[in-house]
Each structure stands twice: as structure tokens, then as C-alpha cells.
Amino acid sequence: MKRTNELIVALAVMAVIIVITWGLFAVGDNMPRGVTPFSKDVYQLHNLILGIVTVAGVLVFTAMFTSIIVHRKSKGYEPAKFTHSTKAEIIWTAIPVLILVAMAIPSTVVLIDMEDTGGAEMNIKVTGYQWLWKYDYLEDDVSFYSAMDRESNRARQIGSGIDPRTVENYLLEVDNRMVVPVNTRIRLLLTADDVIHSWWVPELGWKRDAIPGTVNEAWTYIEEEGVYRGQCAELCGKDHGFMPIVVEAVSREEYDAWVAEQREETARVAHEAARLWTREELMDHGANVYQAQCAACHQADGSGLEPAFPALARDGAPTGELREHMEIVLHGREGTAMTGFGERLQPQDIAAALTYTRNAWSNGDGEVVQPSTIAELDQG
Amino acid sequence: MSQETTAHHDDHDHHPTGIARWLFTTNHKEIGTLYLVFSLIMFLIGGAMALVIRAELFAPGLQLVNPEFFNQMTTMHALVMIFGAVMPAFVGLANWMVPLMIGAPDMALPRMNNWSFWILPFAFTLLLATLFMPSGAPASGWTLYPPLSLQGGNSLAFVILAIHLMGISSIMGAINIIATILNMRAPGMTLLRMPLFIWTWLITAFLLIAVMPVLAGAVTMLLTDRFFGTSFFDAAGGGDPVLYQHIFWFFGHPEVYIMILPAFGIVSEIIPTFSRKRLFGYTSMVYATASIAFLSFIVWAHHMFTVGMPLGAMLFFMYATMLIAVPTGVKIFNWISTMWRGSMTFETPMLFALGFLVLFTIGGFSGLMLAIVPADFQYHDSYFVVAHFHYVLVTGSVFAIMAGVYYWLPKWTGYMYDEKLGKIHFWWSTIWVNVLFFPQHYLGLAGMPRRIPDYAVQFTEFNMISSIGGFMFGFGQLLFVYIIWKCARGGEKATAQVWEGARGLEWTVPSPAPLHTFDTPPVVDDSVAVHKDNLS
């Protein structure tokens, strides 16, 4: 009688729990299946484990709530006297162990596959900076920085008044995407220049830390053309949330064309660095560089954010000696958040930014800095 | 089982009053109260910081705070909650209940006990003061990973000193607890007759002693790297940032068990009482707790699966982590078996204990998912992890603390708390805590990283829901404060027994428990012991 009662209640309880569980699965999205063999393996593994723990949960909660309903003092239920059962302890130790072994096997297989980075057809070195990424394609000799795009950067400033929902791919677009060919085994070498970052593109199926002083390896093989977006996944300072990753997977032909384009661009930029620029060109380009690289900290109007980010309008390095100003912009300032830009920007960008900051906001003394001046300096 | 409460009144003539009473007390009950009040205040402060976070994350875009300040909030929220709210609350409960449960007149080292407490307000003044310094509070996460943590200003030194002080407080407390439990049990209170709360605290105290010094070592190395020219964690000088992570998490993983084992103990006291049935599988429960504690030392790298560890290491840590599910599962099954065919009533302590059982289990399941390394490559550093640890810490540890407070308040104050309000607090908290944290599972799976002040628009809906849950849950805790205050002031008088099914030495002293109890050791036999071990 007791047993039957418990059983009936248990079945009803289980039904309710299953409905609730189904609802919880329905309201949210699952992890993306992704576009690489690894991401698909991880997706399946994730579903398997989630399925097992869900079943376990349904059973455990059914027992619990059945007891709550049936074994109540208010229903006049008398408490039983049993206090232990060695048999039960053995069973509910052994069965979970077996289930865990069953989980561990596919997990091990998938992991071993991921960790085998051999047989790469191309290598890309990924370097994390505060707060952007750099990509060096080792075989194709292409190299560029990839920072969050201007639209997002402007919209995300506090009190910008711009509704993020009007910005396309808000926080998930960059100025220079990492373009790669599909169906190619690509090895990624990850490191960082300053603090620990982490490179994560969910649709590729993994993330890996980019650690200064170490090179981590990972590989990917993208099976479908498309654009895949990710973000930095290790707290790296104030703009940790604002250094996205965009991978664009294209056909082999499109990739080769892109590489050729990049090489032309490199040559063009080098030429630009060598020629003479007019003041107007420098101010114009300088305003752009300032907005993209400097405004986040020093503010668009140069007012800064004391004490961390000095004001530049009618104050600070732009109003002082050019030598010192150049030194700070190229190599950063020790012990502060001001990093050096000498490596990551072209000479014309540095020259333009220097010219701009030395002349904007009524700082102006008409001083102009030529890209060739910068290019000639030893950029350490 | 006689109890002398009227003798030694001449002592009380010399008992100080006012501030001096609280500053110099060596009494375990008063020190317990100090810890609990301190912890409640810290809980509200940490909660306020959480609300700053959830307010900013309510909508995409940056509306309220700068990213730098946001990072300070996430860092301080965790430090305050872990070291200021959860740990001191458990120590407060231990101080009050350990001597009462084992029939001892006080803790083994009462003066050290006083010091253990008073270090804490000083340490937290130091920590919270960094918020007002020019370089701001630490903003590199409570885990303080270098090189990022070394980029800050001088406030790092204050944080490190604060952490050292908190560590010393915990270590002294742990020594006190072990010395008390091993030396001062009443005759007849054998180890296998001790309440589970005593066992879990005994084991927790050993964990504290083993790992707090390791944390001290880790932060000292941060200090010397930053101020004294060493390069433990700087590759340019021959060091390695990952070394810090290993040392930190060698502390960090046992730390989370330090925060849950006493919770297991509390729940193991409450469920038998309200089921009117002895705890099922007492010996098993003791062994399971010890196994969990042992395993907690060999799983630390599961917090670091993405740093680039050798394959063999990742496999080892995956298997070891998965194994913890076994003793934890054993405990869950034993609690349910205690309920099974008991005669249950559902007063507030029982409601919180049952809430713990369901919701901590959910947190345990997400933990098992996180153990699977290839899957963790997606989950790590996403909101999935945030969801996991908040389930085990809030609906786990905090719910257990609340359960313990409701359970023992009548013993401490002599008055029953307002049962109706207690139930409202429980239901309000349970509903809103799930609205707050469950959506974060989806956010993590969808690709939202942690520790970001702003997010891409596809994460909007669940962030909004989570923030609403946060505010509602947060404000509901003010009800908890009111209930405690109201209970301390008066109410229905509590008997010594308080709860019909309660068993143990603490229920043999009057309510409120007199300042001095068990000056003469009580007699311990089967009628009082929670476990019939058939030894005598």
C-alpha cells in the first residue's frame, strides 16, 4: 500500500519534472554546433554529458519530491526507523563510477584528437595585446593588427548616446579580419605581449590562452565558408570586453587573392611612410588615428581621465618637447597603462598622431612630424 | 544531563558591558555573534557591488560605470563575499555550536579566538579603503592573475596585506577548532558519535591549515614581483605567469570545499530533525566528506584547462575531478534517504535545506560538465562558469548558512523567529535566485565571456532577466536582516528543545543558551548522540 502510493506519486512527480526540464531546454539556445570537426565533436560530447546529468537530475528530484509529498507529518505519516544500508551505499557508489567511466571514454578520445597539432598546412601566429590582436601569417608573410571597429568603439563609450542595437555586429566587428581558407589544416600559435589574453571563437569549438613569454599551439580546420566571431576570454584590463576576433573563412581562390592584396597594401604603406606629407594630410589622418587608438583613454576632446589617463588638451606631453612626446608614444610610459605604439602602428600613423595632438584643441604651434622621421628612428 | 546555569554568577559581576564587552570577549557565543553580524554586513556590501554589476549589465552599452570601475566591482564583490561573508559566517556558526555540540565549556584557545575575529574588521577596512585610493581597488579579478595584477597602482600592497590578515585569522580559527574538537569532547562523545557539523568542520579546519599558507605564499610572490624586483611570474626574468595559477589554485580548489563542507554539515543536522529520523548512513557520510577533502587537493588544474597543459596532465585532472562526483553523490543520496519515509514538516530551516539539496545538485551537475576538458574549452571563462559557481555558492553555501541561522536563532536568542516571514524570505529568495542565475547558463553556452562590462546584442534578453532577478533577490535579503533583528528583540519564547525532532547536546541547554554552558561536562549516551554506533 505504502509502496504503491509512493510509486503513483513518483510517476506524477516525474511527469511534472520532465515538463519543466523540457521547458528549460526550450527557452534557451544550446552551444553552437560550429563549423569544424572538433567543434562538432565537442557539441556532441556536451549534449551527451548534459543528457546524462539531466536524466540523473530527473531521477534524483523525483525521489526527493515524492518523499516531500508522501512522507509528511501533516498526512499522519509515521517515521521509519532505518538508519543505514551498506548494500545501498555500494550500489550508489558503483553505478555513478560506471557512468563516469562511460563519460570519460569519449571525452578522452576527443581531447587527444584536439591536442594533436601535427600535419599543419599553414601557420598563423596570434599575439594578444592590450587591447587588440595581431596576426602573422608565417608562410604567406602577411602581418596586421586587428582591433575593434570604429562604429562599435564609438558606440560603446560611456554616455555615447548611440543605441548598440543600431550598430551592426556591435562589439563583434574588427577593422582587419583574420581571413583563412576553408578545408585547410591551420595551426595557430598563440602568445601575448603584455598580460594573459585568451583567443575564443565559439564556432571553431575551443579557446586557448595567449600568455606572454609562452607560445601555445592549437589547430583548426574550417569546413564551411562564413564569418565567425569571438571575443577575448581572459580578463586583461579595462578593455577586455572590447577586443573581438573575427575569422572569415573563404575559398582557396579568394584567400590567395586576399593574400596578394595584403602584400600590395604592405608595399603601399611602406611607400606612404617614405614620402612627404602635407600638414592637412597629417592632421586629417592624425584625427583618425587618434580616434581609433588614443581616444578610448585620453577622450575625444583630449580631456583624459585623471589620474590614470592624462589630459592632452593644453596639457601633458603634446605641449612639451617633441623628443619626449615621441618617446612616450613609441615606447609607452613605464608603470602606467600607456603602452608603446611603435610596433603596432605604421610610421605615418605615429607621425600623424603626433602632429594632430600637438596642434589640436588649441595646443597648436604648427609643428609637423613627417613619417620618414619616425621611420628613421630605431623602433625598439 | 544536568546543567549548572545559576552557579558562578559572581563571575558576571565582573563582566564588562558596552564596547569593552565586545572588544575583549573570549566567550565563544559572543565571538560567534560578532562573526555572524560582521558576515551579514559584508554580505550586504558584497551584494551592493553585485547590484552595480547587474545594473550595468541590464542593457547593452555602457550606461553607468567605466570599464575600470566595473572590473573593480567584480573583483571586490568576490573578495568580500568569499572572505568577508561566507567564510566568517561558517566560523561564526562553528564558534557558537561546536562547544555546545560536543559538551565543552568554550573553545580550546579563547583569547586567540578573540584575535581571530578582530583581525577581520581591520583587514576589510584595508581592503575596502582601496576603493577610495587614486589607483582604485584591485581590478584583476579576485584571482589576481599576473601580469595583469602587477599593472595596478600601490593599492595592490593593501590588498595583499588584507589577504595575509584574513589568512592568519582563518588559520588561527582552524587551529582552535581542531584543538577543541580533539581535546574537549565530553566523556562518551566518541568521534563516531559527533554530529556531522562537527565532522565537517574538523575536516574543513585541516583544509584551512593546509592551504591558507599557500595563498599567503602566492600573494607574497606577487608582492615581491611588483615591489622588490623578483620575477616569479615574469617570463622576461625567467619566470612564468602560469606558475601563479598553479599555486593559486592549489589553494583555490580546497578553498571552495572549505566553503561547502560546513554547509554539508548544517544540512546534515537539519534534515534529520525535520524528518524525525536519524541521518541515514552516518559513517558513509563521514567517509564521503573525508574523500571529498582528500580529492580536493588533486584537482586544482581544472581551473586552468586552457593555459596549454600537457595532454597527460589534462587527462589526470579531468578524471580526478570527475571522481569527486562520487562521494558528493553519496551524500545527496544519503540526505534523500534520511527524508525517505520520515515524518517531515517544513519550517524555514528545512525549506532552506531542501532548497540547498535541489539547487546545489544543479550546481554540481554543471560542475561535472565543466570537468570534461574538451567541452570546457568552450565553457571556460564564460558565463557558464559564473552560473555554476553561483549555484554552488549562493544556493549552496549561502542557503545552508541561512538554514543554520534560522535553525539555531531560537537557541541563541531564546525567541522563535517569525515563521511566516521566514517562509516568505525563503520563497522570495528561491524564486529570484533562479531568475538571476539560471539564464547565465544559456549566456555562457551562447558565447558570452565573463568579466565584461558590456556585451553583444544577442545576449540582451537573458542579461535583462538575470539583472531583474538580481535586484529582486538582493532586496529580499533586507527581509532576512529584519527577521533576525525582530527575533533578537522578542517573540514567542523558545524551549530548550526548540524543534520536535532535534537531537544533540545543544538542545539540552536552555534557550537562550546561558553565557556559560557545560562548565561541568554532560553525560553522553545514545539518547543524545546523533549516531547509534553501538559502541559504549
Add this chain to the structure above:
Amino acid sequence: MSLLTDKKPDNRSDRRRSIIRTALILAAVVLVIYLSFIGQAVLTYFGS
């Protein structure tokens, strides 16, 4: 003296000695762990 057995000292001064001994043993454990970490930081600073 007993650490983990159930035999405990009967009189006050034995118990006091036992408590102090427990506390000192534990403090020694703490010190060893402290020193092995902090000690190396100090040694490194002084260049040995």
C-alpha cells in the same frame, strides 16, 4: 596524549597540555608551508 583516538586526558592540567600540544603541532605545519613559499620569495630577493 591522543590526537585522533577517543582517549582524552581526565584532569585539567593534562588537558591544557594536550591542547597546547595540538595547537603547536598544527602551527608548526602552517609554518613549514608558509616558509617554503615565502622563504623562497625572500631568498630570491636576496639573490641566493
